[in-house]
Amino acid sequence: MKSVLGDKRAIALLLGPALLVYTAVMLIPMLWSLGYTFFTGNVLKGFTFVGLSNFERLFTDPNVGPAIIFTLKYALIVTIGQIVLGYLMALLYQFFLKGSSSFIRTLVFFPVVLPTVAVSLLFQKLFEYAPQNGLVNSVLNLMGIGSIDWLGDPKYAFVVLAIMDIWRAMGFYGVLLFTGFLDIPDDVMEAARLDGASGWKLVRHVVFPLSLPVLISSAIFSINGTLKVFDSVYALTGGGPGSATTPLTLLMYRKAFAGGNYGYGSTIALLLTIMCLVVTVVIYRTNSSNSKEEAS
Amino acid sequence: MSTITATSSSTGTPIRQRRSTPLRRRLARIPMYVVVAIVLVIFVYPLIWLLLGSLKTQDEFLNNPTWALPENWLNFSNYVTAWSSVSKYLLNSVLTVIPSLLIALLIGTAAGFALEVMIFRGRRQILLLFLVGIMIPGQMILLPLFTVYFTAGLSSSLWPLIITYTATALPLTVFMMATYFHAIPREIFEASTLDxxxxxxxxxxxxxxxxxxxxxxxxxxxxFFLWNDLLIALTFTTDDSLRTIQVGLLNFTGRFGVVDYGPTFAAICINVIIILVLYMFLNQRVVKGLTAGAVKG
Structure with a gap:
């Protein structure tokens, strides 16, 4: 019996192609990219070994600090927005709309599958200031508020970016957290109701603690995505005005391609990868120590 | 839209109970209905506004209020203008996404099968190795790949996209397939080999x-991941004739956006409608698939 499922030739045939492609196109380039961090130059100019100077530059480059701060600020605010609004949507589905939530759930989910480029261009038009007011400014004018140069002002550009990425993803977290509610045993809810818990009390003391694991994994998923934000920034603001909305991903892209320095670009990419790993591990650790305390 | 309503969830309280709710409690629900209405407006109106805009003339954009309805509902001239450049981008997207998808599914499913059904040493470790690919930002692999494609002379073809898409689709495919195979008893596959x-x-x-x-x-x-990709397509398409729909659309609005509203709206609309049609028929599966991918990844 064991020989059939342990057939070496069959394993090689089944696993081989995927492993080969994955190794050649993803694993080796990852390691190669690590190697680039000790070089400067690009494919046209050729590469020269520079030792650790890319890492030194990382600490002295005046663009890096703001990019790190922007990445973290964006990730934190958008993650909180996505999770909090997603959770409110999930509560709405579960406790208010109940059986008839399917339609709204499906509708609010739709932006999740829309191309980021299409959504970004739509938001550019929605928040347009010049040459003509978009929908948002027109509504503001109607209420007697003057037009705002949304994408021309660093502060507002960030707001539009955050609104857009929360709009795009909250339907996703709504469904994810809503599915989490289905794991809460009915008898627990029933017992809580019999004990007189209802409304916000029920949510705060029963539903919230029980959905904490799903909330944590949603947060990890969200922060991992938002730390890597590229498409929406590139398409909506292009990193501007100036470099006010430039995250590490975009800085890396500019240094590598516009600046023609693959070595320094790879160094920034490495910094980003380390940030993703650290954040994931930190959230994961706090979560597992929490659940251990609950279990004991 | 009717297909969306056709499916309904099974959770909820019995209808009888809801009918007997006293009037006062029903009135108390009104604020929540307002919230639901606002949510609907926030999610639907921008898209309707986009669709209406795609039917307007430049003159209407400049002189009518932005929420005005199009004067001629059958004004498809914007679509004609947009289509002449968007169609070749669409073809490029199809030519890169579909082959990559088919290859990744075939070899990814085979690998998932091997890692979950077959028995050999090191299969846990190999599965974890595939997981690394889900975690790592795409920026980590772009530069070496660009070097290789450029040196190999592939830069002026769609191959860089097909190859990269195939590889980036693999980690999640392998991982999700392994999870699905995990639920099936090995005996079934063993028994089928007995004959x-x-x-x-x-x-x-x-x-x-x-x-x-x-x-x-x-x-x-x-x-959806591959079709909506911007980063990889942006990096490896050096020529306008190779652009995918997403890169092409960005470029299109760069050229027309500021001066010519109608074609821009129509071009965005084409990109949205393709996804909308898919979503209208397959939304339940899309929602389930995407959320399952998140929980596992």
Whole structure:
């Protein structure tokens, strides 16, 4: 019996192609990219070994600090927005709309599958200031508020970016957290109701603690995505005005391609990868120590 | 839109109970209905505004209020203008996404099968190795790949996109397929080999048909990832004739955006409508597939 499922030739045939492609196109380039961090130059100019100077530059480059701060600020605010609004949507589905939530759930989910480029261009038009007011400014004018140069002002550009990425993803977290509610045993809810818990009390003391694991994994998923934000920034603001909305991903892209320095670009990419790993591990650790305390 | 309403969830309280709710409690629900209405407006109106805009003339954009309805509902001239450049971008997207998707599904499913059904040392470690690919930002692999494609002279073809898409679709495909195979007892595949067929035959004649649904769900999820990709397409398309729909659309609005509203709206609309049609028919599966991918990834 064991020989059939342990057939070496069959394993090689089944696993081989995927492993080969994955190794050649993803694993080796990852390691190669690590190697680039000790070089400067690009494919046209050729590469020269520079030792650790890319890492030194990382600490002295005046663009890096703001990019790190922007990445973290964006990730934190958008993650909180996505999770909090997603959770409110999930509560709405579960406790208010109940059986008839399917339609709204499906509708609010739709932006999740829309191309980021299409959504970004739509938001550019929605928040347009010049040459003509978009929908948002027109509504503001109607209420007697003057037009705002949304994408021309660093502060507002960030707001539009955050609104857009929360709009795009909250339907996703709504469904994810809503599915989490289905794991809460009915008898627990029933017992809580019999004990007189209802409304916000029920949510705060029963539903919230029980959905904490799903909330944590949603947060990890969200922060991992938002730390890597590229498409929406590139398409909506292009990193501007100036470099006010430039995250590490975009800085890396500019240094590598516009600046023609693959070595320094790879160094920034490495910094980003380390940030993703650290954040994931930190959230994961706090979560597992929490659940251990609950279990004991 | 009717297909969306057709499916309804099974949760909720019995209808009888809801009917007997006293009037006062029903009035108390009104604020929440307002909230629901606002949510609907926030999610639907921007898209309707986009669609209406695509039917307007430049003159209407400049002189009518932005929420005005189009004067001529059959004004498709914007679509004609947009289509002449968007169509070639669409073709490029199809030519890169579909082959990558098919290859990734085939070899990814095979790998998932090997890692979960077959028994050999190191399969846990290999599965974890594939997981690394889900975690790492795309920026880590772009530069070496660009170097290789450039040196190999592939830069002026669609191959860089096909190859990179295939590889980036693999980690999640392998991982999700492994999870699906995990739920199926090994004995089924063993039994199918008893009549003399090898395990490879059993993979094609038993495992693949059995996993039809799972494969279709993963195909949908990956389709959205690849179709909507900007970073990879932006990096590897050096020539306008190679642009995918997403890169092309950015470029299109760069050229027309500021001066010519109608074609821009129409071009964005084309990009949205393709996804909308898919979503209208397959939304339940899309939602399930995407959320499952998140929980596992």
């Amino acid at each position: 003399g067929a090898g395990i490879i035959r059993s993979f094609f004649s038993v495992a693949l048909p059995m996993m039809r649904n799972a494969i279709f769900t993963i195909a949908l999820v990956q389709f």
